[in-house]
Amino acid sequence: MLDHLIQNATVVDGTGAPSYVADVGVRDGRIAVIAAPGEVQEETRHREDATGLVLAPGFVDPHTHYDAQLFWDPYATPSMNHGVTTVAGGNCGFTLAPLHPDRPEDADYTRRMMSRVEGMSLVALEEGAPWNWHSFGEYLDALEGRTAVNAGFMVGHCALRRHVMGADAVGGQPSEDQMEEMLRLFHEAMDAGAWGLSTTQSSTHADGDGQPVASRHARPEELLALSEAVAEHEGTQIEAIVAGCLDQFSDEEIDLFVRMSAAAGRPLNWNVLTIDAAVPERVPRQLTASERARKEGGRIVALTMPILTPMNMSLGTFCALNLIPGWGDILSLPVPERIAKLRDPDVRTEMLRRADSKEAGVFRRLAKFDRYVIGDTYSEANKGLTGRVVRDIAAERGQDPFACLVDICANDELRTVLWPMPTDNDPASWELRRETWEHEDVMLGGSDAGAHLDRMCGAPYTTRFLGDCLRGRRLVGLERAVKMLTDDPARLFGLRERGRIEQGYHADLVLFDPERIDAGQATLVHDLPGESPRLDSAAIGVVAVWVNGVETLRDDVVTGAVPGTVLRSGRDTETVSTR
Numbered sequence: 001m002l003d004h005l006i007q008n009a010t011v012v013d014g015t016g017a018p019s020y021v022a023d024v025g026v027r028d029g030r031i032a033v034i035a036a037p038g039e040v041q042e043e044t045r046h047r048e049d050a051t052g053l054v055l056a057p058g059f060v061d062p063h064t065h066y067d068a069q070l071f072w073d074p075y076a077t078p079s080m081n082h083g084v085t086t087v088a089g090g091n092c093g094f095t096l097a098p099l100h101p102d103r104p105e106d107a108d109y110t111r112r113m114m115s116r117v118e119g120m121s122l123v124a125l126e127e128g129a130p131w132n133w134h135s136f137g138e139y140l141d142a143l144e145g146r147t148a149v150n151a152g153f154m155v156g157h158c159a160l161r162r163h164v165m166g167a168d169a170v171g172g173q174p175s176e177d178q179m180e181e182m183l184r185l186f187h188e189a190m191d192a193g194a195w196g197l198s199t200t201q202s203s204t205h206a207d208g209d210g211q212p213v214a215s216r217h218a219r220p221e222e223l224l225a226l227s228e229a230v231a232e233h234e235g236t237q238i239e240a241i242v243a244g245c246l247d248q249f250s251d252e253e254i255d256l257f258v259r260m261s262a263a264a265g266r267p268l269n270w271n272v273l274t275i276d277a278a279v280p281e282r283v284p285r286q287l288t289a290s291e292r293a294r295k296e297g298g299r300i301v302a303l304t305m306p307i308l309t310p311m312n313m314s315l316g317t318f319c320a321l322n323l324i325p326g327w328g329d330i331l332s333l334p335v336p337e338r339i340a341k342l343r344d345p346d347v348r349t350e351m352l353r354r355a356d357s358k359e360a361g362v363f364r365r366l367a368k369f370d371r372y373v374i375g376d377t378y379s380e381a382n383k384g385l386t387g388r389v390v391r392d393i394a395a396e397r398g399q400d401p402f403a404c405l406v407d408i409c410a411n412d413e414l415r416t417v418l419w420p421m422p423t424d425n426d427p428a429s430w431e432l433r434r435e436t437w438e439h440e441d442v443m444l445g446g447s448d449a450g451a452h453l454d455r456m457c458g459a460p461y462t463t464r465f466l467g468d469c470l471r472g473r474r475l476v477g478l479e480r481a482v483k484m485l486t487d488d489p490a491r492l493f494g495l496r497e498r499g500r501i502e503q504g505y506h507a508d509l510v511l512f513d514p515e516r517i518d519a520g521q522a523t524l525v526h527d528l529p530g531e532s533p534r535l536d537s538a539a540i541g542v543v544a545v546w547v548n549g550v551e552t553l554r555d556d557v558v559t560g561a562v563p564g565t566v567l568r569s570g571r572d573t574e575t576v577s578t579r
Contacts, residue, residue: 001027001042001043001044001045002025002026002027002032002033002040002042002043002044002045003026003027003028003044003045003046003549004025004026004044004045004046004047004048004546004549004551005023005024005025005026005040005044005046005047005048006023006024006025006026006047006048006050006055006509006511007023007037007047007048007049007050007051008021008023008037008049008050008051009021009022009023009024009050009051009053009054009055009511010050010052010053010054010055010514011024011034011054011055011056011501012054012055012056012478012479012482012501013056013057013500013501013502014056014057014482014483014486014487014490014499014500014501015483015487015500016479016480016483016487017479018479019054019478019479021036021037022034022035022036022037023035023036023037023038023039023040024055024501024509025040025042025044026507026509026546026549027549028549029506029507029548029549029550029563030504030505030506030507030549031501031502031503031504031505031506031507032503033503034501034502034503050511050543052513052515053511053512053513053514053543054478054511054512054513054514054517055501055509055510055511056083056482056485056486056501056509056510056511056512057085057482057486057487057490057498057499057500057501057505057508057509057510058083058084058085058086058486058498058508058509058510058545058546058547059082059083059084059085059086059462059485059486059510060084060085060086060087060088060485060486060489060490060493060495060498060499061079061084061086061087061088061445061447061449061459061462061489062088062269062303062443062445062446062489062492062493063088063091063239063269063271063272063303063445063446063447063448064076064079064087064088064089064091064447064448064449064450064451065089065091065092065094065118065120065448065449065450065451066079066087066089066151066449066450067089067090067094067095067096067153067450068096068114068120068124068125068128068129068450069120069124069128069450070089070143070146070147070149070151071128071129071130071142071143071146072124072128072129072528072529074146074147074148074149074562074564075148075149075552075553075558076147076148076149076151076449076450077536077558078449078457078459078460078536078537078538078539079149079447079449079459080148080149080545080547080552080553080558081538081539081542081545081553081556081558082459082460082461082462082463082519082537082539082542083462083463083485083510083512083539083542083545084149084449084459084462085149085150085508085509085510085545085546085547085552086149086150086151086152086490086495086498086508086567087149087150087151087152087449088151088152088153088154088195088489088493089151089152089153089154089450090153090154090155090156090194090195090198091154091198091239092117092118092156092198092200092202092205092239092241093156093157093158093198093199093200093205093213093214093215093241094113094114094117094118094156094158094159094198094200094213095136095139095153095154095155095156095158095159095198096110096114096129096131096133096139096159097133097134097135097136097138097139097155097159097189098134098135098136098139098155098159098160098163098185098189099131099133099134099159099163100134100162100163100166101134103166106162106163106166107131109162109207109208110159110162111125111126111208112207112208112209113158113207113208113213115208116206116207116208116210116318117205117206117207117213118448118450118451118452119318119451119452119453119454119455120450120451120453121453121454121528121529121530121532121533121534123528123529123530123532124528124529124530124532127529127530128528128529130142135188135189135192136155136185136188136189136192136194137188137189137191137192137193139153140153140192140193140194140566140568143566144566145562146562147562147564147565147566148547148552148558148561148562148563148564149547149552149564150498150508150547150548150564150565150566150567151564151565151566151567152193152195152493152566152567152568152569152572152573153194153195154194154195154196154197154198154237154239155186155189155190155194155195155196155197155198156198156199156215157197157198157199157200157214157215157218157226158199158200158213158214158215160182160185160186160189160226161174161182161214161215161217161218162214163182163185164178164181164182164185165178165214169214169217170207170211170212170213170214170217171211171217172217173217173219173222174222179222179225182222182226183225183226183229186226186229187229187232187233190229190230190232190233190236190569191233192568193566193567193568193569193570193571193572194236194569195235195236195237195493195567195569195573196230196233196236196237196238196239196264196266196569197226197227197229197230197236197237197238197239197240197264198238198239198240199215199218199223199226199238199239199240199241200213200215200216200240200241200242201215201216201218201240201241201242201243201253201256202216202241202242202243202245202246203216203243204243204246204323205241210332220256220259223256223260224259224260224263227259227260227261227263227264228263228264230264230266231263231264231265231266233569233570234569234570234573234574234575235494235569235570235571235572235573235574235575235576236264236266236569236573236575237266237267237268237269237492237493237576238260238261238264238266238267238268238269239268239269239270240257240260240268240270241270241271242256242257242270243361244286245270245271245272246274246361246362246363247274247282247361247362248281248282248285248286248361249285249286249288249289253289254288254289254292257270257289257293257298257300258289258292258293258296258298258300260298261293261297261298261299261300261578262293262296262297262298262578264298264578265297265298265577265578265579266299266575266576266577266578267298267299267300267301267492267576267578268293268298268299268300268301269300269301269302269303269443269445269492270300270301270302270303271302271303271304271445271446272303272304272305272446273286273302273303273304273436273442273446274304274362274424275304275424275429275432275433275436276365276423276424276429276432277424277426277428277429277431277432278423278424278429280432283432283436286302287302287439287441287442290302290439290441293578294441297578297579298578299441299578300441301441301442301443301492302439302441302442302443303443303444303445303446304433304436304437304442304443304444304445304446305444305445305446305447305458305461306433306437306444306461306465306468306484307460307461307464307465307468308422308424308425309447309456309457309458309461310419310456310457310522311420311452311455311456312375312417312418312419312454312455312456312535313366313372313417313418313419313420313455314409314414314415314416314417314418315331315338315342315406315409315414315416315418316335316409316412316413316414316415316416318331319455320363320366320455321366323363324351324354324355324360324363324366324367325354325355325357325359325360326350326351326354327351327354327355330342330347330351335413335414338414339410339413339414342406342409342410343406343407343410345403348402348403348406351402352367352402355367365420365422365423365424366420368420368421368423369390369401369402369405370389370390370391370394370401371389371390371391371420371421371423372389372390372401372405372418372419372420372421373387373388373389373390373418373419373420373421374386374387374388374389374390374393374408374416374417374418374419375416375417375418375419376415376416376417377408377411377412377416377417378412378413378415378416379411379412379413381411382408382411382412382416385408389421390404390405390408393408405418430473430475433475434475434476437475437476437484443484443488443489443492444461444465444484444485444488444489445489446458447459447461453528453532453533453534453535454524454532454533454534454535455535456535457522457535457536457537459537460519460520460522460537460539462485463512463517463518463519463539463540463541463542464518464519465481465485466478466481466482466485466512466514466517466518467517467518467519467540467541469481470514470517471515478514486499486500487499487500491576492576493573493576494573494574494575494576495567495572495573496572496573496574506548506549507546507548507549508546508547508548509544509545509546510542510544510545510546511542511543511544511545512541512542512543513541513543514541515541516540516541517540517541517542518540518541519537519538519539519540520537520538520539520540521537522535522536522537523535523536523537524536538556539556540556542555542556543555547561547563547564548563548564548565549563550563
């Protein structure tokens, strides 16, 4: 007997093949039958008519930070609402394990680091997760059986360093014995199911004390030793970040990525490839790493987002503006001193100079203050400004846009919410994206779902992209769009029997209305532990989601079922060799 039969669905199977109408039956968590409408004779417990609806494999998000959120939100919202059934976590060198059993203060350090570097609520981290593990395997076991989505995790380089070196992980170099211990821990983590290594060398990543995170102090020989360890385990990968990911790689960074991937014999993915027709040299430069890797026995995959993700800013709390060279020192001052500095014309001139310099990289786009839209305001002086563009307000007041913005924010004691309008929303940039997506080493992803919770909401990229493909710019067809969200990331990670609608595959499925599929506007909600805020976005046109054959969502409402699996390397992933 079938558990569920979906009848008359337009099946887009994830392979890129033309869609077709069929009945799809599910039994014991697997796709049991795919047949022409009306041909299935087997009895079924439940059935539904999906005429006019598209049935696709569940979407795979290759870059999330749901490592903590899954403990208080097993549904990985809003990702699952937008059709995501599998998430990859443990990225950017940051994981919650391993934790040293004799140093309980390491958990506090990790929470403060995650709060600073990934924009997670410290209260939610403290109250929402049990923190009852030490080894990486114990962390995976703590999640087992309590998630609605499938989830796999890299092991973070920062956690490995901290476990072995303690406070010396920041600023220090491991001794020979410490390096051996780090490798032992890493092998143990992969034996328990870690997907491989994640690490960061990015200049934007600082811990809760404002110091460069532990992995930024690692020398190439340490990174290569860890990469070689990846090669010894089935179904493993590397994910890595360097400063050049934000703009253009240096020769040294390309060389490091190529050597790491070749040493592991595994793909290395990085994020995020920013595509902007105003900087046409960026894409060719970034993909030079991929071309070199293929010649030297490796593979380097660039993740890029197929939508423009709105991101709010503030002069009052930590955000991307703090990452502009020279800005962090000013924006970290106490509020009264910060306002005084920002109101100094000479200070503003120097800030704008630094923001427009080459060293600012991709953050240069944030300095177009005339293009900012005023969000929430908190003072009588700013009444009526919400939704207005700074350019227009500045013209009315006869001010420079940045000076105007500072005055508005100062009226709110810097609490004003700011929304920068994208600078890369032009037809040339979208055409460049379409061309770049054709590259064999470019893959959709980089949502950062689970991180930067009150600043951005990248999780809905799946539904927004599909809506754009069906009713908007139509840069790619439906079948290819679905493949880019399902089979492509599934094959990169070597997911066993996932990513396609195929008989015998796990029944990770999403049913949606092609006439409506989209994502709602991001809104601020206070539903994290401690009533901490985050941005959320409603899914539009998603009829149902199944994970391992069990319905987890119906009409944007979670069912309460938690059929997800902690995906472990080797058991649930197979090796994707580059050799």
